[in-house]
Amino acid sequence: MFKALSLIIPTLNAGSNFELLLQSIKKQSIVPHEVIVIDSESDDATPQVALKYGCSVISIRRKDFNHGATRQFGVERSGADIVVFLTQDTILASASSLKNIIDCFNDPTVGAAYGRQLPHLHSSPIGAHARLFNYPPESRIKTMGDAAELGIKTAFISNSFAAYRRAALQEVGGFPANVILSEDTYVAAKMLLAGWKVYYSADAQVYHSHDYTVWQEFKRYFDIGVFHGRESWLREAFGQAEGEGFRYVCSELRYLWVSGKRFIPKACLQNLAKLVGYKLGLHEKLLPRWVKKRLSANKQYWAQA
Structure with a gap:
């Protein structure tokens, strides 16, 4: 016990x-x-x-x-x-x-x-x-x-x-x-x-669930990209995240086709925002700090980083 x-x-x-x-x-x-x-x-x-x-x-x-x-x-x-x-x-x-x-x-x-x-x-x-x-x-x-x-x-x-x-x-x-x-x-x-x-x-x-806006999803995935870029050992040990993302998109579109077709355009925009945000986050070292702070959902991190 x-x-x-x-x-x-x-x-x-x-x-x-x-x-x-x-x-x-x-x-x-x-x-x-x-x-x-x-x-x-x-x-x-x-x-x-x-x-x-x-x-x-x-x-x-x-x-x-x-x-x-x-x-x-x-x-x-x-x-x-x-x-x-x-x-x-x-x-x-x-x-x-x-x-x-x-x-x-x-x-x-x-x-x-x-x-x-x-x-x-x-x-x-x-x-x-x-x-x-x-x-x-x-x-x-x-x-x-x-x-x-x-x-x-x-x-x-x-x-x-x-x-x-x-x-x-x-x-x-x-x-x-x-x-x-x-x-x-x-x-x-x-x-x-x-x-x-x-x-x-x-x-x-x-x-527990969230209904994020397109911009919120972009910022969240920018931060995930930053994390994966800075902790590269994670991808080396377990593999890339992109394959899982593709599986998620296919599953989401199938689900929305049955449960809410009118949400498909928003879902497509969000998934594009996730991909762009993630890729930018992965390569954040090429960006000036003020840009990273603007794109990030965790702005206080950039004062500590």
């Missing part, structure tokens, strides 16, 4: 839905040892809402937030054997969501686990398909041996609902100190290379 379980939630102006997340945590069949909220100078009532639900609130300066370093800061503040990360815009889908993701670690070779993301009720067909494509209804344990089949998808994981074995996290050096995003993929890849397994649990479920 595990000594303790910690939940860590980074926040910034979490809004009214944040309370729904905290309520869903209270309804869980297992009780976490602590819920740590790391707040980046929210302008709304996020810290007060967190305190109302018994969370430990740690405040950091907004300019000091980094996807990797901030999460590692949370890990170091926790003494738990298993650390679960949630993003502020998720809602645990059932009372057993937390238990189901923790049960993944009954296998002592599992270093990290992540749950299934379900689209919110009012999600558009584009947002819904993204969740259905990336989070299928079947659970799977991934090892380095799956790289020939899955390529870079082998290291796929999502910190919107992910859990880490502290010992495995420490073995691979923890979360990276300064990445633009994809700190979860970075850690999962390091664990796989070190011989650990990554467990996808389709029974551990949260509601």
Whole structure:
């Protein structure tokens, strides 16, 4: 049995839905040892809402937030054997969501686990398909041996609902100190290379989806390109990302043909924006910093990079 379980939630102006997340945590069949909220100078009532639900609130300066370093800061503040990360815009889908993701670690070779993301009720067909494509209804344990089949998808994981074995996290050096995003993929890849397994649990479920604009998708994929360009070892170990992108586009068009034909033009524009953004991000070293900051969704990163 595990000594303790910690939940860590980074926040910034979490809004009214944040309370729904905290309520869903209270309804869980297992009780976490602590819920740590790391707040980046929210302008709304996020810290007060967190305190109302018994969370430990740690405040950091907004300019000091980094996807990797901030999460590692949370890990170091926790003494738990298993650390679960949630993003502020998720809602645990059932009372057993937390238990189901923790049960993944009954296998002592599992270093990290992540749950299934379900689209919110009012999600558009584009947002819904993204969740259905990336989070299928079947659970799977991934090892380095799956790289020939899955390529870079082998290291796929999502910190919107992910859990880490502290010992495995420490073995691979923890979360990276300064990445633009994809700190979860970075850690999962390091664990796989070190011989650990990554467990996808389709029974551990949260509601989480986004309806991005074309420009938002461009900026998000620019950042993904920056990450893949700067962490070239990832593509060398697991393969390129472009093949997975083609498979996604084909799946999306088939889904929209049935579920919402009027969304096809927007989906085509978004996929073009993703491709251009990703390619620019891969070659960001050729761009001046002010341009990179303009194209990026994570502008504060460029003050730290």
